[in-house]
Amino acid sequence: MTASDPRITALDTYDIRFPTSRELDGSDAMNPDPDYSAAYLVLRTDAQDGLEGHGFTFTIGRGNDVQVAAINTLRAQVVGRSVTELCADPGSISRDLIGDSQLRWLGPEKGVMHMAIGAVVNAVWDLAAKREGKPLWQLLADAEPEWLADQIDYRYIEDALTREEAVAILRRGRAGRAAREQVLLARGYPAYTTSPGWLGYSDEKLTRLAREAVADGYTQIKLKVGADLDDDIRRLRAARAAVGPDVRIAIDANQRWNVDEAVAWTTALAEFDPYWIEEPTSPDDILGHAAIRTRVAPIRVATGEHVQNRIVFKQLLQAGSLDVLQLDSARVGGVNENLAILLLAAKFGVPVCPHAGGVGLCELVQHLSMFDYLAVSGSLENRMIEFVDHLHEHFTDPVVMRDGHYAAPTAPGFSAQMKSESMARFTYPDGEFWAADLAATADAAEGREAVA
Amino acid sequence: MTASDPRITALDTYDIRFPTSRELDGSDAMNPDPDYSAAYLVLRTDAQDGLEGHGFTFTIGRGNDVQVAAINTLRAQVVGRSVTELCADPGSISRDLIGDSQLRWLGPEKGVMHMAIGAVVNAVWDLAAKREGKPLWQLLADAEPEWLADQIDYRYIEDALTREEAVAILRRGRAGRAAREQVLLARGYPAYTTSPGWLGYSDEKLTRLAREAVADGYTQIKLKVGADLDDDIRRLRAARAAVGPDVRIAIDANQRWNVDEAVAWTTALAEFDPYWIEEPTSPDDILGHAAIRTRVAPIRVATGEHVQNRIVFKQLLQAGSLDVLQLDSARVGGVNENLAILLLAAKFGVPVCPHAGGVGLCELVQHLSMFDYLAVSGSLENRMIEFVDHLHEHFTDPVVMRDGHYAAPTAPGFSAQMKSESMARFTYPDGEFWAADLAATADAAEGREAVA
Numbered sequence: 001m002t003a004s005d006p007r008i009t010a011l012d013t014y015d016i017r018f019p020t021s022r023e024l025d026g027s028d029a030m031n032p033d034p035d036y037s038a039a040y041l042v043l044r045t046d047a048q049d050g051l052e053g054h055g056f057t058f059t060i061g062r063g064n065d066v067q068v069a070a071i072n073t074l075r076a077q078v079v080g081r082s083v084t085e086l087c088a089d090p091g092s093i094s095r096d097l098i099g100d101s102q103l104r105w106l107g108p109e110k111g112v113m114h115m116a117i118g119a120v121v122n123a124v125w126d127l128a129a130k131r132e133g134k135p136l137w138q139l140l141a142d143a144e145p146e147w148l149a150d151q152i153d154y155r156y157i158e159d160a161l162t163r164e165e166a167v168a169i170l171r172r173g174r175a176g177r178a179a180r181e182q183v184l185l186a187r188g189y190p191a192y193t194t195s196p197g198w199l200g201y202s203d204e205k206l207t208r209l210a211r212e213a214v215a216d217g218y219t220q221i222k223l224k225v226g227a228d229l230d231d232d233i234r235r236l237r238a239a240r241a242a243v244g245p246d247v248r249i250a251i252d253a254n255q256r257w258n259v260d261e262a263v264a265w266t267t268a269l270a271e272f273d274p275y276w277i278e279e280p281t282s283p284d285d286i287l288g289h290a291a292i293r294t295r296v297a298p299i300r301v302a303t304g305e306h307v308q309n310r311i312v313f314k315q316l317l318q319a320g321s322l323d324v325l326q327l328d329s330a331r332v333g334g335v336n337e338n339l340a341i342l343l344l345a346a347k348f349g350v351p352v353c354p355h356a357g358g359v360g361l362c363e364l365v366q367h368l369s370m371f372d373y374l375a376v377s378g379s380l381e382n383r384m385i386e387f388v389d390h391l392h393e394h395f396t397d398p399v400v401m402r403d404g405h406y407a408a409p410t411a412p413g414f415s416a417q418m419k420s421e422s423m424a425r426f427t428y429p430d431g432e433f434w435a436a437d438l439a440a441t442a443d444a445a446e447g448r449e450a451v452a
Numbered sequence: 453m454t455a456s457d458p459r460i461t462a463l464d465t466y467d468i469r470f471p472t473s474r475e476l477d478g479s480d481a482m483n484p485d486p487d488y489s490a491a492y493l494v495l496r497t498d499a500q501d502g503l504e505g506h507g508f509t510f511t512i513g514r515g516n517d518v519q520v521a522a523i524n525t526l527r528a529q530v531v532g533r534s535v536t537e538l539c540a541d542p543g544s545i546s547r548d549l550i551g552d553s554q555l556r557w558l559g560p561e562k563g564v565m566h567m568a569i570g571a572v573v574n575a576v577w578d579l580a581a582k583r584e585g586k587p588l589w590q591l592l593a594d595a596e597p598e599w600l601a602d603q604i605d606y607r608y609i610e611d612a613l614t615r616e617e618a619v620a621i622l623r624r625g626r627a628g629r630a631a632r633e634q635v636l637l638a639r640g641y642p643a644y645t646t647s648p649g650w651l652g653y654s655d656e657k658l659t660r661l662a663r664e665a666v667a668d669g670y671t672q673i674k675l676k677v678g679a680d681l682d683d684d685i686r687r688l689r690a691a692r693a694a695v696g697p698d699v700r701i702a703i704d705a706n707q708r709w710n711v712d713e714a715v716a717w718t719t720a721l722a723e724f725d726p727y728w729i730e731e732p733t734s735p736d737d738i739l740g741h742a743a744i745r746t747r748v749a750p751i752r753v754a755t756g757e758h759v760q761n762r763i764v765f766k767q768l769l770q771a772g773s774l775d776v777l778q779l780d781s782a783r784v785g786g787v788n789e790n791l792a793i794l795l796l797a798a799k800f801g802v803p804v805c806p807h808a809g810g811v812g813l814c815e816l817v818q819h820l821s822m823f824d825y826l827a828v829s830g831s832l833e834n835r836m837i838e839f840v841d842h843l844h845e846h847f848t849d850p851v852v853m854r855d856g857h858y859a860a861p862t863a864p865g866f867s868a869q870m871k872s873e874s875m876a877r878f879t880y881p882d883g884e885f886w887a888a889d890l891a892a893t894a895d896a897a898e899g900r901e902a903v904a
Contacts, residue, residue, distance in 0.1 A: 030553060030556070031553045031554075031556075031557070032553055033553070033554075034553070034554065034557075035554070059554075059557050059558060060553070060554050060557045061554040062525060062552065062554035062555050063522075063525050063554060063555045063557070063558045063565065065521065065525070066518065066521045066522045066525055066558065066564065066565065067558065069517065069518045069521040070515075070518045070564065073514060073515050073517070073518055100514065101482060101483045101484055101485070101486070101512070102483075102485075102486065102487070102511075102512050102513040102514035102515060103514050103515045104482070104483075105483070105486075105511050105512045105515070106511060106515045106518065106519065106563060106564050106567075107563055108707070108734075108735070108758060109734075109736070110562050110563045110736070110760060111558060111559055111562045111563015111564050111565060111566070111760075112518065112522065112558050112563050112564035112565055113515065113518065113563060113564055114563070115558075154710075155710065155734075156710060156733060156734040156736070156737055156740070158710040158711070158712070159710060159711040159712065159740060159743070255560070258606075258607065258608060258610040258611060259610070259611040260610070260611065281608060282560075282561075282607075282608040282763050283560070284561070284562070284608070284760070284761065284763040284764055284767075285608055285763055285766075285767065286738060286739070286767060287738070287767050287770055287771065288608070288611060288767075291611070306560060308562060308563075308736070309736065311734050311736040311737055312736055314737075315736075315737065315738060315739045315740075318739055319739065
């Protein structure tokens with residue numbers, strides 16, 4: 001083992017949880033009290049450069065430990081690998097981890113195990129981009145079409161996208177790239193904001209935040225719906241009054257409905273001109289989304305944050321289920337699978353408006369959308385990234401919003417790195433915050449027992 | 453807390469692994485070396501009867517610890533519950549666990565977290581049937597249609613199956629039940645066997661086991677395919693020669709192919725008259741299965757052992773993707789979700805031929821098929837349960853095969869209980885077998901180092 005052939009020496013994991021439920025940040029019709037959390041990992045190497053790869057799965061609290069356990073099972077397949085080889089071809093580890101025959105039984109390619117693979121794969125890309133000295137969006141946009149096409153696993157999607165088609169899309173995507181990069185650097189990538197729309201917020205807070213969003217330059221906001229129709233009508237009326245007729249209002253049901261319910265409820269809100277209905281039903285229901293889309297047109301149908309893999313996205317596109325594809329940076333098998341999803345979307349001509357928010361999802365996904373603009377779709381039309389103003393302060397390279405746009409990151413890497421002091425404070429259950437909080441809860445319980 | 457209102461006092465978990473990879477039992481095109489394992493749990497109560505509820509998720513080795521961790525996260529929601537209430541309405545805990553908003557993020561309703569819920573729900577049914585003094589098939593077949601219909605979660609399937617339709621199917625299912633029960637008790641439920649067909653077996657072993665299967669009364673065998681076409685042709689020719697033209701031979705690709713490959717490969721094997729092609733592609737690919745089915749007809753298409761939940765089964769039926777539905781007792785959310793799947797299959801007129809094998813899957817799933825025969829489909833036509841002759845000796849109430857049929861279990865419960873001596877011996881990594889095995893491996897490694 002020499003300095004010229006550095007190895008991965010450690011995959012360290014962390015269970016990090018933020019007590020967001022106490023402010024009802026992130027509350028929606030299915031998730032009343034999320035504690036935004038990250039099952040987090042750091043890849044360490046024996047290279048002289050001291051660079052690390054950071055990655056994580058976003059969860060909303062309970063079960064973050066299961067997610068950490070899943071990442072731990074991958075350690076043996078990562079530690080000892082050549083850093084140079086890994087960074088030259090992150091697709092190799094993506095294929096190896098997805099192909100592990102015993103772990104595959106736990107999915108395949110879905111849920112806890114698949115998200116764990118995504119976290120590791122994303123950490124490899126973070127390391128690769130740092131070693132290259134580029135933000136990930138730029139590394140991807142600078143890459144050769146053939147190399148990018150080889151990063152994709154075509155298993156189970158070849159009936160919709162072949163390697164040859166991927167290369168052709170990526171070659172076409174290069175035309176005019178320099179001009180687009182100028183636009184991106186000058187203006188950033190458009191965003192919409194969900195910050196006003198959480199279900200737990202009062203009408204007053206909703207109205208105030210909606211006005212602030214418009215003042216901050218956003219041209220689209222999003223409201224959570226689906227718990228109570230009368231409430232939704234009142235809140236949408238207030239929001240529409242606050243932002244006026246020209247700002248788009250998307251609505252998001254977080255999988256609350258059956259097919260018929262989705263159609264009836266969405267139709268009942270049509271007078272407020274919702275731009276899209278997001279997650280009207282189960283993310284698994286490809287045919288259900290197609291039926292809903294037909295019946296609520298011209299209101300658009302959007303989904304993706306819980307779509308488990310490229311195979312389901314392929315079918316959502318084949319079945320005509322979607323107007324807007326909302327990929328997530330940390331739900332599927334990492335950058336490699338998201339490359340497949342971006343190319344599928346381009347092939348079918350469906351705009352990608354990624355899911356973000358949570359912990360660090362904005363930080364990650366901006367790189368994918370910027371790459372899409374520069375080298376795949378080549379378009380910003382009807383494309384925006386979700387923005388939620390939570391927890392960015394915990395990252396070393398947090399997103400920068402300017403006039404309703406994500407400014408292009410300039411630091412090398414995937415913007416995935418959390419501050420070490422935040423990690424120490426919010427590690428569950430032993431970090432400073434949780435240790436104090438759990439002790440206080442225990443004391444209170446003892447007090448109640450003493451009284452009783 | 454009194455004896456008349458007993459509570460669940462513990463949910464104990466066990467990581468149990470059998471070293472099956474050493475004999476290539478269970479080897480197929482995607483799973484070359486499985487160590488059949490169970491993430492196992494026992495519900496204990498303070499009732500005087502001393503009865504326990506047993507349940508498990510089947511895995512194939514690595515990652516069994518992740519599955520155990522997932523079951524552990526459910527403990528807090530189970531311990532302390534009233535045993536009487538739980539057993540009177542297992543649907544209540546099924547809904548609560550699936551509805552946990554924070555854990556739901558890890559699925560929803562798929563993969564590690566969903567299988568963990570299934571294991572707990574199945575343990576509740578085991579306990580309920582033991583307390584009732586009936587084998588589970590009988591408890592289900594004796595239940596009122598309305599009560600059974602209330603055990604089902606209609607969320608996301610109501611466009612294909614309403615509660616009213618479920619009640620109607622179950623009422624119709626009662627006609628002629630007594631006569632069918634006589635048939636079941638006298639003859640058992642038909643089975644087919646996969647024992648001859650593992651990919652790691654020699655042609656000689658395949659031929660010998662295929663002949664033995666026919667001699668034992670089986671009218672269908674199954675062969676694994678998909679690793680090498682020339683091998684498959686040779687093995688199918690040998691199998692067809694061994695069993696003659698009248699015994700059905702199903703083939704199983706274990707998700708090996710893309711859509712076009714599946715069609716080409718299956719067509720290349722058509723001369724040997726395969727009865728069905730099983731898992732030709734990803735279990736997530738509803739539209740892919742539909743395309744394959746159209747193109748390989750009259751060869752039937754079967755899938756289900758990896759289908760994640762009722763929502764995907766609903767679509768496989770809606771899209772006409774299946775000739776044979778292969779539910780699994782321990783992949784989805786337990787008995788409650790399998791009730792939904794049995795009723796969906798009945799509604800669409802598709803026969804159910806469950807997946808079994810592994811650890812204890814034969815023991816569990818026989819109850820569901822027998823219930824289906826007595827009270828849902830009312831038919832044995834083209835219906836059989838998979839049988840694999842592995843690991844039954846570890847169960848206290850193992851399946852009994854007679855002339856190619858599963859004999860109806862008579863012991864109360866779900867036949868889910870593993871012998872305590874087997875659990876002790878094969879607990880990973882501290883049980884007797886693994887402690888010795890891991891020590892030997894460590895010694896051998898030290899020996900190699902000393903030589904080097």
